[in-house]
Amino acid sequence: MMQMIMPWRHVFKLDPDKGIADEALDAVCMSGTDAVMVGGSSGVTFDNTVELLSRIRRYEVPCVLEVSDLEAIVPGFDLYMIPMVLNASDSAWLVGHHQRAVEEYGYMIPWELLVPEGYIVLNADSTVARLTGAQTQLDAAGAAAYAQVADKLMSLPVVYVEYSGTFGDMETVRHIHRSLNGAKLFYGGGIKDADSARQAADVCDTIVVGNAVYEDLKQALLTVKAIKE
Numbered sequence: 001m002m003q004m005i006m007p008w009r010h011v012f013k014l015d016p017d018k019g020i021a022d023e024a025l026d027a028v029c030m031s032g033t034d035a036v037m038v039g040g041s042s043g044v045t046f047d048n049t050v051e052l053l054s055r056i057r058r059y060e061v062p063c064v065l066e067v068s069d070l071e072a073i074v075p076g077f078d079l080y081m082i083p084m085v086l087n088a089s090d091s092a093w094l095v096g097h098h099q100r101a102v103e104e105y106g107y108m109i110p111w112e113l114l115v116p117e118g119y120i121v122l123n124a125d126s127t128v129a130r131l132t133g134a135q136t137q138l139d140a141a142g143a144a145a146y147a148q149v150a151d152k153l154m155s156l157p158v159v160y161v162e163y164s165g166t167f168g169d170m171e172t173v174r175h176i177h178r179s180l181n182g183a184k185l186f187y188g189g190g191i192k193d194a195d196s197a198r199q200a201a202d203v204c205d206t207i208v209v210g211n212a213v214y215e216d217l218k219q220a221l222l223t224v225k226a227i228k229e
């Protein structure tokens with residue numbers, strides 16, 4: 001599974017809770033992005049996830065599910081990304097829901113398709129920060145320390161710096177990137193055009209573009225070419 005995510009530089013994240021027209025979905029899937037990630041922090045259900053997956057499956061682009069709800073785990077994705085929120089105030093978001101999922105799914109879990117992600121949530125004003133009670137007041141060294149726990153103590157393959165909804169502090173992201181040995185660094189939050197995509201791509205391994213797809217698709221599509229030139 002690491003072989004699959006290693007070369008990713010660009011990912012579009014689509015939210016099953018948000019509608020997307022066929023034409024827009026076509027543009028996203030044919031954009032040259034490395035993968036489409038399906039996920040959101042609220043309103044994700046089994047039905048809206050199945051519906052989105054079946055539409056994306058008309059295309060060749062890799063399609064992965066970022067699991068956020070036990071009730072919305074749908075078979076048929078290429079990979080399952082499993083967020084573990086390192087700076088959550090409640091350990092349910094670090095390992096609790098995960099323990100319940102493993103107990104429930106047991107032997108049915110295709111472990112080779114699971115990719116754990118060490119999430120560091122840094123935008124206090126985001127749904128995911130509120131949901132998980134994330135301790136977002138971290139300086140660069142504090143955030144990098146979480147990243148090193150994920151990378152060096154927990155051997156997680158991915159660290160995900162999550163500024164969902166706002167463009168983050170790129171110096172913090174650079175600092176985190178430099179502190180990693182083995183883990184790949186994903187960055188998401190507020191990337192909405194070519195310029196913000198280049199800035200973020202400069203300081204991480206993989207950029208994730210979410211809300212921009214729904215807010216200004218034309219600009220969102222420019223993020224692919226911008227970082228692949």
Ligand SMILES: CC(C)=CCC/C(C)=C/CC/C(C)=C/CC/C(C)=C/CC/C(C)=C/CC/C(C)=C/CC/C(C)=C/COP(=O)(O)OP(=O)(O)O
Nearest residue numbers: 040041068069070075080083093097098101127128164165
């Ligand atoms: C046969 C078969 C396919 C079996 C399935 C195997 C499988 C995948 C088993 C599950 C194993 C497992 C360990 C599952 C974990 C279950 C779980 C519920 C874990 C909790 C995950 C978590 C920490 C969720 C919190 C929210 C979060 C971090 C979501 C990630 C996505 C995110 C941050 C989206 C941004 O949200 P958005 O809505 O876009 O935000 P804005 O409103 O700001 O835009």
Ligand SMILES: O=P(O)(O)OC[C@@H](O)CO
Nearest residue numbers: 164165188189190210211
């Ligand atoms: O929606 P945006 O702000 O682009 O963030 C992308 C992604 O990191 C959300 O989980």
Ligand SMILES: [Mg+2]
Nearest residue numbers: 015164210211
């Ligand atoms: Mg979003």
